Amino acid sequence: MVGPHIPFFLPTVSRPRCVVAAVWIGLAITVAGWTPARGQEPVRADAAASEAAPAPAREGGGPRIAEGRPELFYLKGEDGRLVPVPGFRYRDFVELFRLKEGLPNAARPPAxxxxxxxxxxxxxxxxxxxxxxxxxxxxxxxxxxxxxxxxxxxxxxxxxxxxRHEGPGRMxxxxxxxxxxxxxxxxxxxxxxxxxxxxxxxxxxxxxxxxxxxxxxxxxxxxxxxxxxxxxxxxxxxxxxxxxxxxxxxxxxxxxxxxxxxxxxxxxxxxxxxxxGRGRPDEGTAAVPRAEVDSVVRIDGRAAFTDTRIVVENLPTSATSLRIALPAGTVLREVRPPAVLRSRAGAEERPIIEVDGVRNEAGAAVVELRCERPVDTSGARTFNAAGFAVEGVEAWRQRGRISLAIDGDWQADWTGSLRQIDPPAAARPAGFVAAFSYDDVGSATLDVRVRQRRSRVVVEPEYRYEVGAERIGFVASLQVATSGAPVPGIEVAIDPSWVIEEVGPAAVVEDGWTFEAGRLVIPFAQGLSGKARVEIRGGRQIDRDAERLDWILPVPGPQKTVTVGPAAVFIDAASDIELQPDGDETKGLFRQTAAAVPRAEGERATLAYRFDGSKGRFVAQRRFLPRRVDADVESVVDVDDRVIRVVETIRLDVLHVPLEFIELLVPDQAAGSLEVRQEKTLLDALDIVGEAATDGQRRFRALLARRLLGRGDVQVAYELPLSTLAAGSSVVIDVPFVQPADARIARQTVVVTSVKDLVAEVTAPGWKREPDSDAAQPRRAWLAARSQTGVPLAVTRRRAAAGGDVAVEAAWLRTAAFPDRREDVYTYALAGGAGSLPVTIPAALRAAASVTGAGTGLTVSLDGESLPLVPDDDGLITIELPPRAAAERSRWLLQIRAVVPWQRGPLARWTAMPTRVVLDPPLFADGVEQSRFYWEVDSPPDEYLIGAPRYWTVQQRWEWSRLGPDRVPVVDRQALANWVQAAGTADGAAAARDDADLPGRERRAVFSGVGRPGTARPWLVPAWFIVAVWSGATLAGGLAFVYWPAVRRTSIVLAVGGCAALATANFPDVAPLWALGAAPGLLLAICAWALRAAVEGGTRTPVVPVPAGMASASSLTRVAGSAPSLLVGPTVVGSSATAAGRGTR
CATH class of the missing domain: 2.60.40 (Immunoglobulin-like)
Incomplete structure (x- = not known):
């Protein structure tokens, strides 16, 4: 394949431009290397000089002392004014913020x-x-x-x-x-x-x-x-x-x-x-007692309750009681058995109790106490949680463990000499905070400070607005998260123009909420600890004619105790309302991308914003949108022996305004049997009398079962009568369609089905066959190029075949013309019962079977397998159609291929004169019905096929190409191959060979028809012949028109134009070809007319007419007439011929 031709002068133009562009790019890179980078502070010459020069000396001889000013930062004060803060660092800001919010300090290494x-x-x-x-x-x-x-x-x-100190600095x-x-x-x-x-x-x-x-x-x-x-x-x-x-x-x-x-x-x-020392046993060592104390201090905000268990070991036999010292300010509430309280002593600063009967046989004693002491919940004073000691036991032999637990919304801070430990999970009491241990009760101190835990409230709002014709709905969803003490409620600042209708849910919010002066107070059913969602519903009335909408967004508060996160704002409008936000008037809102809204909502537009500040305002213009209805219509036409049933599925897409009823344009033939359904619900369709409709149609109105906004389907069914057809006869029937009124039909599809003996095909040029899908049983569907009020169907009743019930469902006939031969491929999709199928081979193909040589001969294949068949003297061959095991109606793919040499002499081949092509297809038995066929003729690019039968439908159109108009087929070769393959391939059949493997030619002529193709004898005419004939005739007529005045009469011009118009109307397919062939002759005729006009216009001399009654004295002079004269001159009254002659010399 040859690529596009490039003129020889293009490289000479592009090379200098490339060189110049390269030079400019190099200069730009060089200059960019000299200039400082963007964002880099350029070095000033005076600054560099000042840095290089030494500091000037002052008059006293020493260096000049420059004033070092602290860097100032300005922060907004309580009154809104800026206050200078010298040397304020970001670290200082973080520390102050953490101190204000009660957050732990950031981790920093020790100094x-x-x-x-x-x-x-x-x-x-x-x-x-x-x-x-x-x-x-x-x-x-x-x-x-x-x-x-x-x-x-x-x-x-x-x-x-x-x-003593060694190191830098001081100590x-x-x-x-x-x-x-x-x-x-x-x-x-x-x-x-x-x-x-x-x-x-x-x-x-x-x-x-x-x-x-x-x-x-x-x-x-x-x-x-x-x-x-x-x-x-x-x-x-x-x-x-x-x-x-x-x-x-x-x-x-x-x-x-x-x-x-x-x-x-x-x-x-x-x-x-x-x-x-070693060697001498210490007899008193075993008798030295020791104590271990385990205390759990539980704080509930009112008091601190201490449960203590004291274990004393190595008690002497004489020990019958223990004296135990309690922490200062502690009151004993209970001594658990088996120990018994004997007495109380000491003062409030050091209470002492004496307990009896605690020693067991092993010399150990266990005492369990429950004590209580008040606490200062303001945090001003502390209490010592340690201090349980057994008198008579050395302090360093008394060790213990203290666990702190808190009930409620309180927090404890502690200081002291005890070390903090991490006990196992099983040893931690409920509400556990911390645990400590000590080894010497004499130095053990644990000062605990109790204060109420601070409440921290974080609110993450979400606002949704619904704009209607006369009302704006409002739903605020507040996600509230609290930490610390329970929160009794929250407040929300809302514009007083809104009406609050509901606050919930009831499990979270108490019924006694109030809304006064723009302040909504929401009390919780019980103190909130953790997370909860609060919903506020309300609205406001607006004028239906209002074009401008303006409202203020709510803000949770108060701001000092509540942290408000960024709010998500969604503004929806009714389907028939369009909002145009005013960017200049809208304050505090930042536009976001909203999630896609399902089409079932009728393309409702959602405006999404993020609201971060404390003041937000939304302003928009509102306008109402009219209803728009789009429709896709799919009609299923079922042809039966006596009736045609039509089921239309109208897929509606309603935008902006809901559709409550549908109006249909119904043909008169379908009005009696019309049924309209919506989602299997039968609708009552009423004939609207007096409504305007086209001839032959009526307007029906059906109330929908449910209002339709977005996408929905409506089914329409009706029947048309059909006359009984004799076997082998065909008829064309116009099937009218029911169409939705006031709707734009974007896509229209018709699916044709028929009973076994009938074959129905769409023959109108405005319909295109739908490409076959990958399904096992592709449907026979056609698509309309534009909205159609009906479809013509060619209905044919098959005859019973002699060898069985066999029909040709599809036929693709292809002929390719080459200089020395022609190749024919006939592909048939057969359907019916198994048996013998007689086929008569035409004479031209019969001759190919007897020709031997490379590339010639006749081959017959069934489902891709070659059959060894040789036609007899009459050209008859018999094809055995095998049955299909799993098919109720068998299908086969028959293919007949032939290569025939041209019977043309040398002179005809050299001169490339027009050649007559005989298109004679194989003949089936009379009982075999044939449906639709396509015949494709491929020829060289300089030859055109002219003279196809008039009952064949032309399947090509004229389109503009690079060299002018050209005839292009409307269906490509692969689509035809897929069509015949799908129609002739059944489950279980072998895959047939691709029919598109015939050598392709550059010009294709495609024709179609229904039934038997018959024999055609068109001509293959070369392009030079068309130009010679039509340009010659056009040039001859043009020259006659230029040089013979009699031809330019109006009657002759009208007669020639009328004949050209009639020829174009009768032969619309080849009329553009004639016009292209006549174009050179027409151009030559125009050139001839222009040359004649130019020549005659330069030699013509003006003629002066002689007045009536005046005669010239010279016999050589004649009165000026319509014909030119060789001697023409002006005539002067009273002058002689001689005088006139002298005057002209």
């Missing part, structure tokens, strides 16, 4: 970290002085500049020398705020990238408890990344006990010249170290 603690103690003189010399070395890393504090603990250490040591231990402050002006390190050394003494052959040290070790305790003892091989015990602590004992060195690693908090 200073205690990395290593080393404690060295010497017990050499502990026996005499009761104290040990201690040296504490602390290594601190500072991560931020400025002052940073690190708690050092070390409660009980008595300093004997000022603290200060002061007592801890709680009065327990010390705190170190470090100051570093600038902290380098590797951070600053400080070394602090504290020297002092710490008390040592000596009992028997052991010493006990109580150390308060600060929490550090790593810690080490080194104790020098005069004992050679001491026994070391560390309390409380922990698996990650490491204890080592090393011998020394003066005794031994005990090293303990991994200590933190308050610990006890006992160092004693």
């Amino acid at each position: 200073a970290v205690l990395e290593l603690v080393t404690i060295k103690a010497d017990l050499a003189d502990a026996a005499e002085s009761g104290a040990a010399a201690v040296s504490v070395e602390c290594t601190v890393r500072q991560t931020e500049a400025g002052w940073a504090a690190v708690p050092l603990a070390l409660d009980g250490l008595l300093l004997v020398a000022p603290p 200060v040591v002061d007592p801890a705020p709680a009065g327990a231990g010390f705190r170190a402050w470090f100051e570093s002006a600038t902290v380098p990238a590797a951070n600053a390190r400080h070394m602090v050394t504290l020297d002092g003494r710490i008390a040592v408890d000596r009992s028997g052959d052991q010493e006990t040290l109580r150390l308060d070790v600060p929490a550090a990344t790593a810690s080490a305790v080194e104790i020098r003892s005069p004992r050679r091989d001491p026994e070391v006990v560390v309390e409380p015990t922990a698996p990650d602590r490491r204890v080592t004992v090393a011998a020394d010249a003066k005794g031994s060195v005990v090293r303990v690693a991994g200590l933190a908090g308050r610990v006890r170290l006992r160092i004693g």
Whole structure:
């Protein structure tokens, strides 16, 4: 295939343009490399010079001191005015916002970290002085500049020398705020990238408890990344006990010249170290009692209830009662058996109770108490949750655990020396908040502060408006989420012009809601904790003629206690109303993309907005839309022996205004049997008398069962009578359609079905066969190019076949003309009963069967399988049609192919004269009925087929191409192949060969018809012959018209024009071809006329007529007439011929 021709001058034009474009692009890139990037601050020459030059010296000789001003930021104050805030950073804003909203602070690294603690103690003189010399070395890393504090603990250490500091900046040591231990402050002006390190050394003494052959040290070790305790003892091989015990602590004992060195690693908090001798058993050790306290403190806002369980072990036999000290301000409410309360003592600051009968045989006692104490819910005062102690047991031998639980909307904050632990889930009580543990009741403090939990309310609104003709409906859906204390209700600010009709749901909202002065107060049925959805319904009346709509959006409040999220606003209008928002007047709303609305709603347009602020206003123009009805009509025409049944499905698409009734234009023939249904509901159709309708039609009106807006179907059924047809006869019947009035029909389809003996086809040129689908039984449907009031049907009754009931459902006949041969392919779709089918091969194809040579011969195939059949002398062949096992009516695909050489002489082939083509198809038996056929003739591009039978329907049209008008088929080759394949292929049949494999030609002529095609003898006429004949005739007539005045008479011109008009009307298919052939002759005739006019116009001389009664003196002079003269001159009165002659010389 040759591509489009490109003129030779195009490259010479495009190359210089490409070169120039490349040069300009290079210059643009070079200039772009010199210019600064967008967004980059250009470097100014004076700024660079000022940076390069040294700072000017002032008059005193020193450098000039420039004023450093703090950066100012302006924030809006309470009165709306801007207030300058110097040095306000984003971090400051985040911290203030978290403080205001009660949120936890953002995670930040500490300003200073205690990395290593080393404690060295010497017990050499502990026996005499009761104290040990201690040296504490602390290594601190500072991560931020400025002052940073690190708690050092070390409660009980008595300093004997000022603290020593090694590192950058300054260091200060002061007592801890709680009065327990010390705190170190470090100051570093600038902290380098590797951070600053400080070394602090504290020297002092710490008390040592000596009992028997052991010493006990109580150390308060600060929490550090790593810690080490080194104790020098005069004992050679001491026994070391560390309390409380922990698996990650490491204890080592090393011998020394003066005794031994005990090293303990991994200590933190308050610990006890006992160092004693070995070899002598300590008889009193087993008799030393110890206690363990487990308390659960439950706070309900009014009081704190403490359930305590005290277990005391190693009680002596003589112990019959226990004295237990209670925390300050605690009142005993109950002592659970088997313990019995003996007495109460002490003061409010330290209550004491005595309990009897608690020791068991193992020497242990269990006491369970329930105590109560009031709490200050304002948070001004704290109470100590620890303090349960057993008198007579050393404090460091009493340890315990405290669990905090809260009932209700309260919160607890705590401070103290206890360490927080994470108990297992099974050990956590209901309302669990935190758990703590201690190892020494003497130093255990847990100060708890109780306050009411803050309520936090977040509202996410959604507003929906429905704009109607006289009312605007309003639905507000508020998603309310609360945290903290229960919320009794919320408020909503709404424009007073709205009427609130309902607030719900009833399970969430109490009935006593009020709406006054634009303030809607919504109380909850009970305090809301968690999430709930509140719906507000209302509306407002508007004037039907109002074109401008304006309203204010509601806002939940109050703003100080309620956080309002972005609101989604949806504005719907009735189907017949269009809203045009006013962008200038609408405030606080940001347009969003709305989700698609289903077509069942009648294309209702939804306006979607996002509302973020506290003031929102919507303004729009409103206009009403008229009803629009679109329809797709599908008609099913069922042809029976005596009646034609028509069922129309009218698919309506109603926009804007609902349709309450449908009006139909009904033909007179269908009025008697008309039935109208909507969704299987029979409608009452009434004939409207007096309504205007076309001739032969009536107007019916049917009230719909339900109003229709959007898409819906209406079914119309009626019957038409049909005369009985004899076998083998055909008739064309016009089937009228029922059409919806006042509706635009966009698509019209007709499906034709018929009984076994009848064949119905659509023969009108305005209908096009619907492409076959992939279904096993494709329907026979046609599509209309435009709205049709009816369809002509060609109905044929088949004759019973001699060898069986066989009919030709579809036939595709194709002939291709080549210079040396013609090729014919006849494809038939057969249907009926199995049996023998006689077929007569025409004489031309019969001759092909006897011709031998490459590319010639006759082949017959059935369902793609070749049959070894040879026609007899009369051209008869018999085809055996096999039955189909699973088909009630069998189908086959018969194909006959023949290649016949042209019987033309050399002179005819060289001159390419017109050739007559005999189109003679195979003949079936008289009983075989044939339905529709298509005959396609393919020829070279310079040859045209002329002279097809008049009873064939032309299936091509004239279209404009690059070289002018051209005749193009309306159906392509593949569509015909699919059509005949679908009609002749049944389930279980083998796939036939594609019929489109015949070598294609560049010009196709397609014809169709119903019944037998018959024999046709058209001509293949070359283009040069058409041009020569018609251009020659046109040129001859044109020259005669130019040079013979008699031909230009009106009667002759009218006669020629009338003959041309009659020929065009009788032969509309070839009339454009004649016009194209006559175009060159017409152009030549016009050129001849133009040349003659140009030549005669340059040589003609003006003629002066001689007045009547005057005669010329010269005999050579004649009076001017209509004919030209060789000697023509003006005649002057009273002048002689001689004088005239002299005057002209």
